[in-house]
Amino acid sequence: MADTPERFRVHESGAYFHGTKADLKAGDYLSPGYRSNYRPEHISNYIYMTKVLDGAVLAAEMAVGEGPPRVYIVQPTGSVEDDPNVTDKKFPGNPTHSYRSAEPVRVVEEMTDWVGHSPEYLSRFREGLEKLRQTGTAVLYD
Template sequence: MADTPERFVVHESGAWFHGTKADLQVGDHLTPGYRSNYRPEHVSNHIYLTKVLDGAVLAAEMARGDGPSRVYIVEPQGPVEDDPNVTDKKFPGNPTHSYRTDKPVTVVGEMTDWVPHSPEYLQRFRDGLEVLKREDRAVLYD
């Protein structure tokens, strides 16, 4: 699914998703102020979420940590805005349905019925991130 246009399809449930390796429970709150999965030296000012299951799966697979990749269904506790890291630079108009909030989000469930990306796809994604870092183009708008 990751290499096809369907990767930007909003999940039929309309739910918000957050991908991570953190072991969370229903009722837990995710809050800003923790290290970024993409720039570990950076403490994030936002929680990132999406309406696209595949995007949350990718975020979970790319997350730091040794635990299993997990995709949680979440409810934002405040306003959300387009994620400028994706929408302004890579996909104008937000076809990825990538968002962020500087308010907490509450875990309301866990999505367990998802297909992981291939190791080859994940390596291509990591390689792309490394190229951006080497070329000083790995800007994080947070």
């Protein structure tokens, strides 16, 4: 759709993307049960992915850890469900095309043709997340 904001536009490939700072290779698997990319004190029960490239880019940029942000095309090995963190709990339906799986996902390849967000945008995004944490409304459905 021409009027769909970029942050909600499904990539023309229809692929699932995962944003992180981890240095992975094709054939690697991402599995639940490890520290969250965003809350290192939390062990994640799911692997999160999106069909929106811009969402994966933002996830990679927001991830904690060393190294550059990376975006991977991933292939689920099992069932996939809507991510309640950005769907019915916060937005009606699934406009961000965000998903999660309790089963591993396989890295297909690294996506290198993307443009990052401005430092100002990332700063505002981090400030917004910090406000949610301070008010106790940064709920994680995991």
